[in-house]
Amino acid sequence: MAELDGVQAEPAIEGRGLSRSYGGVHALNDASMSAVAGEVHALVGENGAGKSTLIKILGGRTRADTGTVSVGGREVKFAGPDAAHRLGVWTVFQELTLLPWMSVAENLMIGREPRSRLGLIDRRGMERRAEDTLAALGAEHIDPLALVEDIPLSQRQTVEIVRAISYEPDILFLDEPTSSLVEREVVWLFGQIRRLRDRGTALVFTSHRWNEIRDIADRITVFRSGRNVGTFKELPEDDAVTLMTGRRLEALYPQRPPPPPAVPALALKSYNARGVRDVSLELRKGEILGLGGLAGHGHRELFFSLFGAEKMIAGTVEVGGKAVRIRNPREAMRHGIALVPEDRKTEGLLLAMSVRDNATLAVLRRLARFSILRHVRERQLAQGLIDRLRVRTPGLSNPVGALSGGNQQKVLLGRWLLAEPNIFLLYDVTRGVDVATKHEIYELIMRLAKEGRAIMLYSSDAEELAHLSHRVLVMREGRIAAELSGAELDAEIIVSAAVRDRIAT
Amino acid sequence: MASSAEPVMPGPETPVPTGQDAPLLLRLLGSPTRRRILYALLASIVLFAIGQAVRPGFASPSGIRAVLTIASFVGLVAAGQTFVILIGGIDLSVPWVLNGASILMVTSSLGSNARAIPALLLTLGMGTLVGMLNGAGIVLLGVPAVVMTLAMNGIMEGLTLGFSGGMTCAACGSYAPPVVQAAVHDSLFGIPTALLLWLVVIVLVSVVLSMTTFGRRTYAIGNSPRASFLAGVDVTTCTIGLYALSGLFSALAGIVLVGYGGQAALGMGDPYLFQSIAAVVIGGASILGGRGNYIGSAAGAISLVTLVSVLMAMNMPEYGRSIIYGVIILVLLLLYGREDAER
Amino acid sequence: MPKLSSRPPCVIELPPEPRAVSDNRRPRWVHRLAQEAGLFLAATMLGIAVILYCVVFLIAQRHLPGGFELTSTVNSTLPLVLAAVAQTLVVLTRGIDLSVGGVIDLTNGLAAITLDGSAWGHAGQPGTGSIGTMILGSLLVLAVGGVCGLINGLLVTLGRLQPILVTLATLSIFQGIAIRVLPQPGGAVPQGYTNLLANPNWPTSVLWLVALAVMWWMFRRTRFGVGVYAIGNDAAGAAAIGVPVASVRILAYVLGGVCSGAAGLFLAATATAGDATAGNTYTLTSIVAAVLGGVSLFGGRGSGIGAIFGAFVSSMIVNILFFAHIDPLYQSFYEGVFLIAAVVLVGGIGHLLRRRY
C-alpha cells in the first residue's frame, strides 16, 4: 500500500473541502481530490460514499454547500455544466442524460449541429456528422438514426461516452461508465481512455469492478462516508475493500452449493417470443442457471416474456411440471416467478415513493386485511428487510430515489425476496453495486439456491456468471448457442461462445 | 449471512440523520404537502377576515356555513378528480356527468319520496358506469385521458340534451324529492348535512388513499405505470376503478346540487370542471401524477370558494373579479406552491 | 492474502460482433415512420375524415365539395390551428397552457378595436382602418399575445410553479382584461383586413396555413426548437448537455403566446368583429387538437404539423355532422363518438404498423 503524499504535477482540476448535504444526509463531507493531466484517476468507494456527488460538483451539475473547485490552478464557480464545458471539463454522469425520444444523432450533435446556408440545422448533415463521429471513435455499430429509447442500455451508455469524448476534453469524468457496458465495449472504452490519457487528458473514473480499476488506474482515491480516506498509486483489492467498508472480505464469490437433483422448476420447449427463437431449456429447483451472451441477444425479451410483460409467440412453458400460460406479471407472480428488471429507474423502482412503499409493493395483498394495510406489520417487514440486506437509508419513509445506486438495487431485490417466489429471473442484478454488496447479493443467491429456489441469472459480467452458475447457456441472436458446465464455466469461454460457435479449449 | 464477511475494523457509525438540522418551523409543518394544506387553510382564514371587513356578517357562523356548503360541492367533484389526477389522468367529463346526473335524478324520481332511493341508485350507477367507460377507453383502447373524457363529456351532453329534448320534457321541471332536499338543507348538531356528507367523504377518501392497498397502488401507478405493472399491480382494473370513482363523485355532486337548488338546469355542471381541477392542484397534487392527497384538494376547494365568495361580496364589476381572482391565486401560489429548486 | 478475483481481466481478440436482435439498421424512411408515428397517424386520420366528409357532402349536396368549401373550412379552422400550435409549443416543454383561451379572448377583443384605429381615436368610418392602423394593430395584438406568454413563462420558470396552476390563474386574469377591453361583443374589423387573412372568396387562408407549416419546419431546425424538444424529453438531461433550459422554456411560452395572439387576430378577421369570450372554448379544443395530432402531454414528442392535422380533424368532424343532418341536440354526442372512434381507429392502425416492422 503505497500512499502518496503531495502531488507531483499541477492538478488540472481540484476540489477542496467540498461538502454537500441533502436534507440532513451528508453526501459529501469535507472531501478533496485532484486529478493531473495525463493520468487516469480512479475513485472508489461503497455505494453512497459520495463519488457521484463529488463528480457532479466538479462537473458543474450540482453546487457544493462549502468548498472550492479550481481548474488549472484558478478557482471557478460553475453556474452549470455548460460553464464547465467551456473550460474543457466534460462528464459522463452515472444517470444517463440522453434525451430518450430524440435520435442518437441529435443527442450527439446537440448544441453543435451543422447549419445550412439559411442558418437552419442541416439534419442530413447532422446525421452524417454523427455517423462519422461514431465511426471515428469505433462505435460504428450504433445507428445514428435510431431513437435513444429504442437502443439497448449498453449502446446508450456508449453514445453518452462518445458524446463526451468527441469534445476532446481536457478533463473527463466517467461515473461508472462500465456498469452497463458489455465486455467488448469495456475493451473499447479502455482503448479510448488510454488514447485520451496519452494525449494529456486528466481522467477521473469510477467503477465497482476491481479488475477494471487495476487495469486502467494510475492513481486510486478511496472514498468512505463522504470523505476521501487516501490516494494511492498501488492498492491491492483486499486493502481497498477494507478501506472502503471497514471490513475485511475473504472472497468475493462464495462457495456454490452442489448441483441439485434434476427436479424441474421451469421448462421451456421451443419457446418463441419477439427476439427469442426456439429456446428450449430446463431450470431445476435449487439451480443457478446463468445466461450469457452479448446484450441485445434476446435475454431481456426471454425474461420479460416469461414474466408475462411481453407476448410469448409460441412454445410451451411448464412451471413445476405443469403447463401454464402467463399473460401478465400478476399471473407470473401467482406461479411463483419473480423478475428483477434491467433498468431499476424506469422498470423497477418508484423513485419518488418511500423505501417502504417500494419494498412491499409486490406483497401488498399479504399485508392487508380487508384491503386495509396493516401499517405496523408493513413497517416491520420493510425494516426487517432493510436490516437484513443492510440498505443504507436515513429511514423507511425516505424516497428511494435519494438512495445511492447500490442501495436502490438492494431495495428492488428485497421487494422480490419478500414475495418469496420459487423462480427468480435476475437481470444483471449487480450492475452498479459495490464489492461488499455484490458479495452480499451473491451470498443471497446461493442461499436462495440452497433453499431449493430456482434462479435464472443474466449478467453482463462473464466472470460473475462463471463463478455463480451451475450451468451457463449462451444466447446469440435469440437462440441458445452453447451450453457450458463443469470446467467450461470460465469467463473467457463464455465470452467467446457469445460471439462464435463452440470453441475448443 | 454466511461468515465470510466478518468485521475486522470498527467502521464509523453510519449517521442516521433525522432531519434534526432542518429549521424548527419546517419540522413542525412536516412534509411539503402538509405545509401546502396548512397554507391553503390559512389563506381561507385570511380571506374570511377580508370578507368580514368588506361585508360584515361574511364570517358569521351562517356565512361560513354557506361558503363551506358551496365548497363541499366543489369538494365532492374534486374527490373524483383527485383519484384520476393521482395517476396522471384527468376527468374532463365532469360537467355533463354532473348535469346529466342531476337531470336523471329529478326525472326518475319525479319529486316523490317513494322513488328517491331507486332514483339515487340509478343516478349513482349511471355516474359509475360512465366513469368505467372512461377508464376502459383509456387503458383498454389507449385513448389519451384528455380526449377520452372530453369526448365522454360531449357524449353525455348529447344524450342529456337529446333525452330531455333540450330540457323541454315534462319530467324535466320536476323537483328533487323532498327527502333529498331536506337531507341537503337540514343540519345535525348545527352542521349542515351537506357538510357532514363531505366530512364523511373526506375521511373515507383519505383512508382509501393512505391506508388501503388500492390507495397504495394508485400512487404507484401515478409514479410509474411501467414499474407498477412489473411489480404485479393490476394497472387496468385500478385505472378503470379510479375513473369509475370519479364518475360516481360527479353524479353524487349532481344529486347534492339538485337537492340544494331544488331543480335541475342545463349548464349547472360547467363551473365545476376548472374549479375541481384547480382545487386538486392548489391542494398540492402534481398534474403529472403520483403526488397529492384529498385533504389537500379539500383545503384547495375551501380556499378557492372562499376567494370567489369574497370577490362576490365586494362590489365590483365582473372583469375586476376575474382579474383579482387570478392574481390572488398567483400570489398564494408564489407564497407556498413553489417547487423545490434543483441543483 | 486470498485473492478476490483469480484471473487477469479477459482481454481477448474478438471476431466481429454478430448482429444483435435489436440493432439491425433500418432504412431512413422506417425510422422516420417510427419516430413521427403520431404525425403520420394524424395525417391518416385527417385523410379518413376528409373522405368521409366528401361522401356525406356528396349525398347531401349531390356534388363534391370544391374550392368554396375548402376556403371556408380553412378560414374557420385557422384560429384553432394556431391555438393548437400554441398549445403544442408549451406542451412540448412538458407544460400545459390553459390560458390559451384567455389570450385569444384578449387579443380578439383588442383586434376589434385596434385594427380600424378606433382605439387610438382614429376618426373614420368604423370598419375602415388604414393600412397603417392595420399593421400597427396586428403588431400590437401579437405583442400582447407574446407578453401574455412571457408572463406565463416567467411565472413557470422563475416562480417554479406548475404550468397548469400558473395558466389557470392567468386564464382568469386575461379573461378579465379582455372583458375590460371589449365589454360587449362588437368593434369592427376592416373589410380589407378580413380579405387579407380570411378571404371568403379566395383561399388566402391556405397561404397562411402553408406559411405556418413552413415556419414550424424552420423552428424544428433551430437550436431553440431542438431545445424545446430537449426540455420535454428530460429537463435535467438537457441542462447537463448545456441547453439553457430557463430561457428556452420562457421563449417557448412567449412564442406560444404570439401564436395565440395570431389566433385571436384570425378569429376577429373571420367574424369581422370581436368578442371577449369567443376564445374560451379554445383552451380545451387546442389541447384535443394537439393530442389528436400526436403530441404527447408528457412532453418531448409530437409536432406542430401534427397539431395542425389534429385541428382539421376536429373541424372535419363538425362538418361531417353538419351535412349528415344530425339532430342538433345530439350534435355533441356524435362529436364525442367520432372523436373516440377516430383515435381508436388510428391507434389500431398504428399498432398494426408497429407489429409489422
Ligand SMILES: Nc1ncnc2c1ncn2[C@@H]1O[C@H](COP(=O)(O)OP(=O)(O)OP(=O)(O)O)[C@@H](O)[C@H]1O
Ligand atoms: N438528489 C439527492 N437527494 C437526496 N439524497 C441524495 C441525492 N443525491 C445523493 N444523495 C445521497 O448522498 C449520498 C451519496 O450519494 P452518491 O450518489 O454520491 O454515492 P455514490 O458514491 O456515487 O454511490 P454509488 O456507487 O451507488 O453510485 C447517498 O447517501 C445518497 O442517498
Ligand SMILES: [Mg+2]
Ligand atoms: Mg454514484
